[in-house]
Amino acid sequence: MPRKTMIAAINEALFEEMRRDPNVFLIGEDVRIGVFAGTRGLHKEFGDKRVIDTPISELAVAGAGVGAAATGLRPIVDLMFGTFLYLAFDQIANQAGAMRYMFGGQTTLPIVYMVQNGSGSSAGHHHSQSVHTFFMNMPLIKVVMPSTPYDVKGLLKAAIRDDNPVVFLNHLSLGGQRSDVPDADYVIPLGQADIKRAGKDVTICTAGMMVHHSLKAAAMLEKEGIDAEVIDLRTLKPWDETAVLESVAKTGRFVAVDESYPVCGAASEWAATVAEKAFHHLKAPVRRVSTKPVPIPFSPVLEKAVVPSPEEIAAAVRELFPVATT
Amino acid sequence: MSVPAEKVIDIYTRMLRIRRFEEQVGALFKEGQLPGFVHLYVGEEAVGVGVCAALRDDDYIVSTHRGHGHVIAKGGDFNRMMAELFGKATGYCKGKGGSMHIADFSIGMLGACGIVGGGIPVAVGAGLSAYYRGTDQVSVSFFGDGGSNEGSFHESVNLASALKLPVIFVCENNQYGEFTPADKAMNIKNVADRAAGYGIPGVIVDGTDALAVYEVAAAAIERARSGGGPTLIEAKTHRRGGHAEGEIAFLAGQQYRSPEEMHDAETKDPLTRVGTYIVELGIVPSAHLETLDADIVGQVTAAVDFARNSPDPSLDSLFEDTWV
Numbered sequence: 001m002p003r004k005t006m007i008a009a010i011n012e013a014l015f016e017e018m019r020r021d022p023n024v025f026l027i028g029e030d031v032r033i034g035v036f037a038g039t040r041g042l043h044k045e046f047g048d049k050r051v052i053d054t055p056i057s058e059l060a061v062a063g064a065g066v067g068a069a070a071t072g073l074r075p076i077v078d079l080m081f082g083t084f085l086y087l088a089f090d091q092i093a094n095q096a097g098a099m100r101y102m103f104g105g106q107t108t109l110p111i112v113y114m115v116q117n118g119s120g121s122s123a124g125h126h127h128s129q130s131v132h133t134f135f136m137n138m139p140l141i142k143v144v145m146p147s148t149p150y151d152v153k154g155l156l157k158a159a160i161r162d163d164n165p166v167v168f169l170n171h172l173s174l175g176g177q178r179s180d181v182p183d184a185d186y187v188i189p190l191g192q193a194d195i196k197r198a199g200k201d202v203t204i205c206t207a208g209m210m211v212h213h214s215l216k217a218a219a220m221l222e223k224e225g226i227d228a229e230v231i232d233l234r235t236l237k238p239w240d241e242t243a244v245l246e247s248v249a250k251t252g253r254f255v256a257v258d259e260s261y262p263v264c265g266a267a268s269e270w271a272a273t274v275a276e277k278a279f280h281h282l283k284a285p286v287r288r289v290s291t292k293p294v295p296i297p298f299s300p301v302l303e304k305a306v307v308p309s310p311e312e313i314a315a316a317v318r319e320l321f322p323v324a325t326t
Numbered sequence: 327m328s329v330p331a332e333k334v335i336d337i338y339t340r341m342l343r344i345r346r347f348e349e350q351v352g353a354l355f356k357e358g359q360l361p362g363f364v365h366l367y368v369g370e371e372a373v374g375v376g377v378c379a380a381l382r383d384d385d386y387i388v389s390t391h392r393g394h395g396h397v398i399a400k401g402g403d404f405n406r407m408m409a410e411l412f413g414k415a416t417g418y419c420k421g422k423g424g425s426m427h428i429a430d431f432s433i434g435m436l437g438a439c440g441i442v443g444g445g446i447p448v449a450v451g452a453g454l455s456a457y458y459r460g461t462d463q464v465s466v467s468f469f470g471d472g473g474s475n476e477g478s479f480h481e482s483v484n485l486a487s488a489l490k491l492p493v494i495f496v497c498e499n500n501q502y503g504e505f506t507p508a509d510k511a512m513n514i515k516n517v518a519d520r521a522a523g524y525g526i527p528g529v530i531v532d533g534t535d536a537l538a539v540y541e542v543a544a545a546a547i548e549r550a551r552s553g554g555g556p557t558l559i560e561a562k563t564h565r566r567g568g569h570a571e572g573e574i575a576f577l578a579g580q581q582y583r584s585p586e587e588m589h590d591a592e593t594k595d596p597l598t599r600v601g602t603y604i605v606e607l608g609i610v611p612s613a614h615l616e617t618l619d620a621d622i623v624g625q626v627t628a629a630v631d632f633a634r635n636s637p638d639p640s641l642d643s644l645f646e647d648t649w650v
């Protein structure tokens with residue numbers, strides 16, 4: 001199977017879906033040039049009409065996506081950075097995330113808002129935040145955060161085919177990540193987790209970049225005799241509760257690892273759910289590992305320290321085994 | 327051009343439908359029969375109707391928090407509107423939207439909007455959609471003087487202009503953004519002047535003159551339909567009532583408009599203006615208009631009965647119309 005980068009997989013998904021469905025089009029900031037290269041080459045094949053560069057006007061572009069989707073099209077709105085979604089917040093929260101329900105089901109809103117999320121590139125606070133929890137909080141928005149090229153292709157294609165608004169968050173620092181990606185058409189259903197590493201002693205629930213940090217933590221822990229299961233949720237909403245609860249039933253220990261902030265963060269949601277629904281399986285308290293509650297600093301040293309590191313994740317897991325590891 | 331007689335009657339009828347509907351809504355609100363709060367379109371009928379009478383059924387409009395008039399102007403149904411205002415299952419939105427979220431996609435009415443300026447980008451998207459699909463539909467964005475101070479207005483007009491989309495931006499300048507006079511909220515006299523900043527025509531029209539609005543709108547619509555891009559129309563009008571019904575209670579008696587100003591607005595009643603025109607030109611006798619009025623009042627009354635007799639939404643519907 002050919003190995004491809006995350007960016008190449010995104011690009012492939014876009015090409016395939018735009019060829020497949022003439023109602024799919026791409027609109028946003030510098031989509032022709034493709035700053036992150038995911039949209040590169042599309043303009044050459046699909047032209048001005050289906051690959052539309054816009055002014056830097058996130059609010060209007062996000063809302064134009066709503067209007068286009070409400071009248072029969074399937075826009076992919078590329079707003080570059082997760083933080084830029086803050087500028088588009090009204091249209092996503094008040095329109096995309098509400099219109100179908102608020103209007104009694106008169107319309108569907110098949111829109112994908114695609115951005116780069118997260119830190120790790122010394123891009124500074126305005127280009128490095130993890131914004132997914134804001135959208136997880138909106139009842140009718142789906143949120144996807146892939147961690148591998150294989151997953152991104154299948155998930156992006158699923159998101160484009162989905163009739164609901166989806167916020168699709170590629171990780172800013174995972175663009176060059178490689179994995180096996182089939183040339184063929186395939187879809188990964190939204191809402192299905194993937195066990196990236198099977199284990200029996202502890203469940204680490206995570207997504208995005210933190211999947212890779214968690215896998216590194218699991219490798220460290222293995223040497224200490226702790227066999228960690230790493231669950232990559234892939235879709236943050238709706239999320240695969242069943243997979244997580246089944247894993248906890250097996251391991252009896254739970255650590256939630258997420259790149260957003262701790263207050264009302266994704267890790268809080270997962271930990272609360274496990275505490276509510278799997279308490280009787282737990283041999284130790286649930287643990288959360290989140291980004292420290294400060295703006296994302298620029299300095300590579302500080303930036304590395306602000307997000308959960310493999311060492312921190314491993315340390316959180318060890319706390320659940322106080323006797324075994326000493 | 328003079329507006330054909332048949333169209334004048336059509337315009338008058340739509341305006342009268344709005345007026346009688348809104349008067350009834352105001353009365354129901356006063357009696358405490360409606361949940362929530364309502365913003366009435368009385369006094370501004372000439373704008374919504376002048377524009378919508380120049381549209382085709384398959385054209386789009388996106389409305390505001392003061393949206394009842396736009397729904398009716400586009401051909402909306404009294405029963406389903408009234409039921410929505412009562413929060414009933416038979417309403418346009420099955421009771422989930424209410425006054426500020428009425429939509430009727432079957433007539434291209436893509437929704438009222440509770441956020442000032444919030445509907446403008448959506449209207450641009452509908453225009454983009456028409457362009458993309460290669461139809462000659464147009465999209466109209468209604469908003470107020472207040473909405474023109476939102477970033478969404480400026481981004482949207484620029485976007486539509488840059489992409490040359492078939493969108494008509496219609497500013498209903500009723501002189502007030504909630505309770506703040508427009509001249510305290512912007513340092514220009516005419517919202518239409520803002521068009522120059524985006525390279526599109528800005529047209530000022532007397533928003534109490536439905537026929538003038540119709541003519542200006544028809545020209546802008548034709549321009550948009552034939553690929554000429556957007557126009558900004560500023561219709562200067564008056565809000566006969568308050569920002570919201572019952573506002574006197576939460577304003578605790580504070581006045582923000584002078585009696586002279588209120589009187590001035592009343593003397594410029596847009597409905598009377600078209601009615602007088604019809605009778606003076608002898609298009610139809612005044613008795614005809616009275617019959618029309620009685621008929622519309624009857625329809626409004628029937629809509630209230632329909633709404634009252636309709637069931638509340640079932641609790642099961644709470645989780646319907648979520649994800650497809």
